[in-house]
Amino acid sequence: MHSDPGAAAVLVADVEEEAAALDVRDVMRYLPHRYPMLLVDRVDALVPGVSAEGVKCVSINEPYMTGHFPDYPIMPGVLIVDALAQLAGVMLRSDAPAPQAEGAASGPRPGVLASIQRMRFFRPVLPGDRLQLRVRLLKTLGSVHQVQAEACVSDETVASGELLLAS
Amino acid sequence: MEMTNEGVGLVAIKDGLKALIVERLKLDIEPQSIKDDAPLFDAAEGNDGLSLDSVEALEIVVGIEERWGIVIQDDSVANEFYSVDSLAALVDRLLTAGADQPTVEAVGA
Numbered sequence: 040m041h042s043d044p045g046a047a048a049v050l051v052a053d054v055e056e057e058a059a060a061l062d063v064r065d066v067m068r069y070l071p072h073r074y075p076m077l078l079v080d081r082v083d084a085l086v087p088g089v090s091a092e093g094v095k096c097v098s099i100n101e102p103y104m105t106g107h108f109p110d111y112p113i114m115p116g117v118l119i120v121d122a123l124a125q126l127a128g129v130m131l132r133s134d135a136p137a138p139q140a141e142g143a144a145s146g147p148r149p150g151v152l153a154s155i156q157r158m159r160f161f162r163p164v165l166p167g168d169r170l171q172l173r174v175r176l177l178k179t180l181g182s183v184h185q186v187q188a189e190a191c192v193s194d195e196t197v198a199s200g201e202l203l204l205a206s
Numbered sequence: 207m208e209m210t211n212e213g214v215g216l217v218a219i220k221d222g223l224k225a226l227i228v229e230r231l232k233l234d235i236e237p238q239s240i241k242d243d244a245p246l247f248d249a250a251e252g253n254d255g256l257s258l259d260s261v262e263a264l265e266i267v268v269g270i271e272e273r274w275g276i277v278i279q280d281d282s283v284a285n286e287f288y289s290v291d292s293l294a295a296l297v298d299r300l301l302t303a304g305a306d307q308p309t310v311e312a313v314g315a
Contacts, residue, residue: 153261179280180264203261 058084058092061129066093069129075102078122079129079172088134090175093126099166114164119198123188124152127174127204131184150204153183158200168192174202182206215301219294222273227290230269231262242291263287276300 061069061082070077084092097114098104104112128150164170171191178185182205189199224237227246233256245255247263258266266287267278274297286296 178264178268180267180283181260181280183260183264185264185268203264205260 058086058090059133061085066129069132070125072125076121077125078118079125082126082129085129085133087130088176089130090173091126091130093129093172095122095170095172097164097166097168097170101166104166112166114168114170116158116160116198119160119164119170119190120155120158120188120200120202121152122170123172123174123186123190123198124150124202124204126172127176127184127186127188127202130174130176130186131204131206150184150206152202153205154203156201156203158188158198158202160198162192162195162197164190164192164197168197170197177201216294216298219297220290223270223290223293223297226269226273227256227266230265231258240290242294243289245289246287246293266293270297274301276304 059082063077063080066079066082067073067077070079072078078095079093080096082091082093084090099112101114103115103118107113107115131150169192171194173189173191175187176184177187184204184206186202186204188202190197220242221237224240227233227240228235228237240256241254245253246266247258248255263283267283270276270293271278276297278296278300286292
C-alpha cells in the first residue's frame with residue numbers, strides 16, 4: 040500500500056508501538072471538520088502523540104477548483120497546509136482520552152494553527168494527485184505543539200515545513 | 207554565588223538569551239533593555255515584563271535548544287520560564303549535566 044516505505048520508516052523507525060489505520064469515519068470522530076473542509080480522507084499510520092501518515096485525494100470536483108483557477112485548476116497551498124494541520128490534529132487528539140462517538144467538536148479543540156513556519160511549496164498539486172501527508176511531533180510546551188509536516192505526491196515532496204498548533 | 211568561571215558563564219548565557227529572545231521574536235527593543243529579573247510573560251505595571259505568549263515561549267525553547275545543543279523538557283518549563291535569570295540557571299544546569307554524563311541516545315544505543 041505504501042508507495043514509499045522508506046520515508047515511512049524514517050518517521051516511525053524510533054517508535055515501537057504499532058501504528059493504527061483510520062478510515063474517514065474514524066477521522067471524523069477526531070476532527071470537527073466537514074465538507075468542504077475535511078482534508079484528510081484516510082489515515083494509514085497513526086502513532087498517537089508521535090506521528091501520523093494520511094492521504095488526501097485531490098479531485099477536479101473540489102469546490103475551490105472552480106475559481107482557483109478557471110484555466111489552471113490547482114489546490115491552494117494554504118489548503119495543503121490545512122490538510123497537514125488536520126492530520127496533526129488527529130495525531131494530537133488521538134493521544135487524548137477517547138473521543139465521543141458523536142460531535143467531535145464538543146471535545147477538546149482540534150489543535151488550531153498558531154504558526155506556520157518555514158513552509159515551502161515545491162510544485163503545484165493538480166486534480167488526480169494523491170497527497171501523501173506526514174506529520175511528526177517535534178516538541179510540546181504546555182498547550183503548544185511543534186510539528187514537522189510534509190506533503191508528497193508520488194514520493195515527490197510538494198510542500199514541507201513546521202506548524203505550531205495550540206490545544 | 208562564587209566568582210568562578212561559572213559566574214562568567216552565566217553572564218554570557220544571559221546576554222545570549224536576551225539576544226536570542228529579541229532576534230527570534232523580532233522584538234523592537236534592545237537586548238540589553240531586558241532586565242535579568244523581569245517577568246517574561248506576566249507583565250504588570252512597573253515590573254518591566256515582556257508579556258510573551260505561549261507560542262513565543264516555544265520559540266524561545268527551540269532557540270535555546272538550537273543554540274546550546276540541550277533538550278528542555280516540558281515539565282521543567284513551568285517553574286524556570288520566569289525571567290532571564292531563571293532561564294539562564296536552567297541553561298547552565300543543563301549544560302553542566304550534559305557535560306557530566308553521556309546523552310540519552312548514547313545510553314540507549
